[in-house]
Amino acid sequence: MVSTRSQGAQSNKSDMQPPTKRVRMANSDVEVAKQPAGEPGLRERLLSLPVELFGEVCSYLDAIDLRHLSFTDETFWSVLVSAKSDPIWRQAFKQTVPSMPECPETMSGSSYARFMLAECCMICQVKTWRLSVDYFHRVRYCDACYQSNIISKNAVLKLYPDFPPKFFKYLSSDAVGSSGASLGSVHSAKRKNQPKYLKATVAGVYELWESLSKTPSSPELANARLIERLENYANNRIKSGLTMRHWQLVASNRKSAQLAKIRNQRRAMIFAKLSELGYNHRDFPGWHSEVYSPVALTEEGS
Numbered sequence: 048m049v050s051t052r053s054q055g056a057q058s059n060k061s062d063m064q065p066p067t068k069r070v071r072m073a074n075s076d077v078e079v080a081k082q083p084a085g086e087p088g089l090r091e092r093l094l095s096l097p098v099e100l101f102g103e104v105c106s107y108l109d110a111i112d113l114r115h116l117s118f119t120d121e122t123f124w125s126v127l128v129s130a131k132s133d134p135i136w137r138q139a140f141k142q143t144v145p146s147m148p149e150c151p152e153t154m155s156g157s158s159y160a161r162f163m164l165a166e167c168c169m170i171c172q173v174k175t176w177r178l179s180v181d182y183f184h185r186v187r188y189c190d191a192c193y194q195s196n197i198i199s200k201n202a203v204l205k206l207y208p209d210f211p212p213k214f215f216k217y218l219s220s221d222a223v224g225s226s227g228a229s230l231g232s233v234h235s236a237k238r239k240n241q242p243k244y245l246k247a248t249v250a251g252v253y254e255l256w257e258s259l260s261k262t263p264s265s266p267e268l269a270n271a272r273l274i275e276r277l278e279n280y281a282n283n284r285i286k287s288g289l290t291m292r293h294w295q296l297v298a299s300n301r302k303s304a305q306l307a308k309i310r311n312q313r314r315a316m317i318f319a320k321l322s323e324l325g326y327n328h329r330d331f332p333g334w335h336s337e338v339y340s341p342v343a344l345t346e347e348g349s
């Protein structure tokens with residue numbers, strides 16, 4: 048059975064958050080045969096499958112469809128954000144067109160999907176145009192979640208007054224890698240020129256530094272090793288962040304081109320039909336939303 052209890056949940060807090068809003072599945076228009084009364088429906092039958100078979104079914108989905116599935120129902124959500132579903136996500140990323148950059152080892156598949164594919168906040172799922180995307184920290188946050196999880200340098204020093212200043216340059220989204228590359232600021236003019244730090248990362252680094260400082264043998268050597276780790280961390284974040292950003296740009300351009308194609312086909316079909324009925328363009332407003340909507344006409348409509 049596909050059980051949420053037996054699979055355990057990810058430690059990532061955002062994975063614990065059920066979707067507040069259901070998203071329509073891509074194929075929800077498909078006509079489904081009516082289920083005889085008392086018989087389990089498709090959803091129930093899918094959820095009653097052994098987890099291996101459920102995984103097999105999901106292996107045919109690309110990451111976009113899998114994300115839609117996870118948003119349709121709280122049970123699917125619980126199953127698909129659990130650690131056992133990670134291989135399913137990783138397989139799905141490879142099937143997405145264009146195929147996605149590999150999911151980082153340190154990130155769960157469902158978190159990566161929400162970062163790369165969702166058009167809503169990764170934590171609270173709110174849909175807003177004011178989302179801040181940070182490829183260094185790998186987050187996509189609404190204003191409220193941003194305020195709670197991303198902090199300034201002053202805020203870091205308030206929390207940890209003895210935080211070593213030399214660490215800052217490796218932990219901000221403005222970090223510059225050894226190759227000279229940088230990801231730059233998040234997509235918000237308001238927050239430009241303010242280095243940003245992920246609260247959880249800063250806490251982890253501080254904790255590690257504190258424990259290393261107590262190393263009886265050679266605290267200096269331990270600290271030098273920590274600096275080396277931070278350098279690797281920043282280089283890795285910048286390199287993978289650039290790849291992720293490029294992929295999203297390509298995917299976004301591809302989607303825009305597809306929508307434009309659908310919109311143009313729809314407009315051409317509608318105008319052809321109107322011409323056939325004896326009307327011409329002057330009889331209709333030039334930018335009517337019904338004509339220019341990026342939705343293909345159904346067989347009935349055409």
Ligand SMILES: [Zn+2]
Pocket residue numbers: 168169170171172173188189190191192193
């Ligand atoms: Zn949020």
